[in-house]
Amino acid sequence: MLPTTKIDFPDGGSRGSARVLAVHELEAGRFAVLTDSTPFHPVDHTWPDQPGDTGTLGGLTVVDTVTAAGDGQGVFLGEDIPARRGDPEWSWHVAHVVEGEPPEVGSEVDLLVDAGYRAALSAGHTGCHLLAFALNAALADRWRKEVRADSLGSPDFDSLAMVRSRILEGGSIDEYRIGKSLRKKGFTAGELAADAPGIEQAVNEKLAEWCASAAKVAVRSEGPLLTDLRTWECELPNGTASVPCGGTHLGTLAELWSLRAELTVSEDETGLTIRTSAERG
Numbered sequence: 616m617l618p619t620t621k622i623d624f625p626d627g628g629s630r631g632s633a634r635v636l637a638v639h640e641l642e643a644g645r646f647a648v649l650t651d652s653t654p655f656h657p658v659d660h661t662w663p664d665q666p667g668d669t670g671t672l673g674g675l676t677v678v679d680t681v682t683a684a685g686d687g688q689g690v691f692l693g694e695d696i697p698a699r700r701g702d703p704e705w706s707w708h709v710a711h712v713v714e715g716e717p718p719e720v721g722s723e724v725d726l727l728v729d730a731g732y733r734a735a736l737s738a739g740h741t742g743c744h745l746l747a748f749a750l751n752a753a754l755a756d757r758w759r760k761e762v763r764a765d766s767l768g769s770p771d772f773d774s775l776a777m778v779r780s781r782i783l784e785g786g787s788i789d790e791y792r793i794g795k796s797l798r799k800k801g802f803t804a805g806e807l808a809a810d811a812p813g814i815e816q817a818v819n820e821k822l823a824e825w826c827a828s829a830a831k832v833a834v835r836s837e838g839p840l841l842t843d844l845r846t847w848e849c850e851l852p853n854g855t856a857s858v859p860c861g862g863t864h865l866g867t868l869a870e871l872w873s874l875r876a877e878l879t880v881s882e883d884e885t886g887l888t889i890r891t892s893a894e895r896g
């Protein structure tokens with residue numbers, strides 16, 4: 616079995632060199648190149664919130680970066696992976712999808728991430744986490760029952776109601792479902808559409824305050840491997856916000872010029888979509 620890939624994107628790494636471990640032919644003249652280490656962030660196969668990095672590998676264009684897993688017989692990519700994330704019976708890899716003649720197995724290659732695209736996604740991802748904490752605080756008084764809290768002490772609406780999260784360049788789109796099961800857990804939806812402007816204002820006041828705090832942001836890793844647990848941390852004025860996260864982030868909120876959220880409630884008031892814009896200064 617191949618060794619699981621070592622990664623350095625959690626610390627903001629964007630260049631390096633590595634040994635090629637395997638090459639798999641894909642469709643349309645593309646190849647998936649697996650290396651022993653990489654600064655490239657792959658899209659997660661079970662929770663694809665942040666897109667894969669682009670850049671170059673040995674001078675070839677990397678058009679996408681995906682998660683791969685091997686069982687000693689074969690290697691599976693992305694949605695074709697039959698194992699649950701991090702299964703210790705499998706090896707886990709970052710697969711660089713390249714165009715053109717791939718490098719030979721065993722050779723050393725230089726890896727270079729497109730830093731502009733990465734920085735825009737990092738801003739979007741940091742903004743997405745801050746939105747979650749601001750939203751949880753704005754909705755805190757709507758809970759009638761005890762539910763699990765986020766690291767700042769608010770009931771964790773974000774993780775209880777989250778359906779889908781997409782990280783964009785300089786922003787994110789988060790979709791929540793306020794259905795029967797959330798109401799059963801004790802959430803009072805009330806007049807959600809009518810209340811949305813007030814919620815949006817409360818969220819944006821919190822985001823502006825945090826943005827101005829220039830708080831430090833870090834991703835703590837329990838080890839150097841793709842499968843090691845990683846936690847996003849931000850030292851906000853009212854406490855340290857933290858949440859498990861496999862993505863990339865800014866180093867400090869001082870890099871943000873502004874952070875704003877826009878709420879849309881579905882017609883039947885069971886869907887809430889939030890578009891967050893994280894502008895870099």
Ligand SMILES: [Zn+2]
Nearest residue numbers: 859860861862
């Ligand atoms: Zn995250």
